[in-house]
Amino acid sequence: MHSAPARTHDPMCMGCGHANPGNLGVRVWFEGQRVHGEVLLDERHSGAPGYAHGGAIAAIMDDLLGQVLIPLDRPGVTATITVDFRGPALLGRTLSLESWCEKIDGRKLHMRGEIRDGDTLVAEARALFIHVDVSHWEASGQPLPESWQGWGGEAQNA
Numbered sequence: 001m002h003s004a005p006a007r008t009h010d011p012m013c014m015g016c017g018h019a020n021p022g023n024l025g026v027r028v029w030f031e032g033q034r035v036h037g038e039v040l041l042d043e044r045h046s047g048a049p050g051y052a053h054g055g056a057i058a059a060i061m062d063d064l065l066g067q068v069l070i071p072l073d074r075p076g077v078t079a080t081i082t083v084d085f086r087g088p089a090l091l092g093r094t095l096s097l098e099s100w101c102e103k104i105d106g107r108k109l110h111m112r113g114e115i116r117d118g119d120t121l122v123a124e125a126r127a128l129f130i131h132v133d134v135s136h137w138e139a140s141g142q143p144l145p146e147s148w149q150g151w152g153g154e155a156q157n158a
């Protein structure tokens with residue numbers, strides 16, 4: 001059963017932002033604290049004829065693993081991410097996405113994720129996210145999404 005996220009992400013996100021015409025087309029849904037999704041890359045994301053650019057795959061991974069922050073109910077930022085490219089990422093194929101939190105150690109959130117083309121593992125990633133207060137994003141001067149208000153208050157310093 002799919003659960004609705006309590007928070008929405010930035011509509012201009014380059015990964016999944018519906019208001020960003022250059023977005024990568026990442027679509028996600030949530031099952032408990034796990035994230036599922038899909039993406040379909042095309043010529044705009046080419047690295048070699050017919051193949052996706054590795055940087056596009058890495059950006060998708062960052063977005064995908066970051067989505068876990070929503071069901072975890074903890075705002076955070078990527079501190080490190082490692083992407084292992086395991087198989088060909090072909091353009092024009094609907095790739096399936098999955099991510100989850102493996103371990104929480106204070107403010108350190110250890111995320112994992114996978115991208116598959118059918119049964120073929122295309123890429124897997126591990127990332128360290130650090131839980132931050134929403135005030136972390138105030139320095140830009142841009143308004144924060146309304147749904148971020150109060151986000152992480154209960155989990156802060158947990």
Ligand SMILES: CCCCC/C=C\C/C=C\C/C=C\C/C=C\CCCC(=O)SCCNC(=O)CCNC(=O)[C@H](O)C(C)(C)COP(=O)(O)OP(=O)(O)OC[C@H]1O[C@@H](n2cnc3c(N)ncnc32)[C@H](O)[C@@H]1OP(=O)(O)O
Pocket residue numbers: 008009010013015062063064065066067068069070075076077078079080107108128130132
């Ligand atoms: C700009 C995009 C933001 C998007 C995310 C926003 C919200 C999420 C919303 C919805 C979620 C949905 C989708 C998400 C979509 C996309 C996700 C993209 C996420 C990003 O793309 S986000 C941009 C890139 N990201 C940054 O812009 C971070 C810049 N950076 C900093 O802002 C600081 O660097 C910070 C805050 C990370 C830490 O600073 P700090 O002062 O708060 O904490 P401190 O340094 O004390 O570290 C505390 C403990 O973490 C350990 N630690 C820290 N860094 C480490 C490292 N690199 N390696 C190993 N361990 C590390 C320390 O060793 C210590 O460990 P210990 O406690 O054991 O000593």
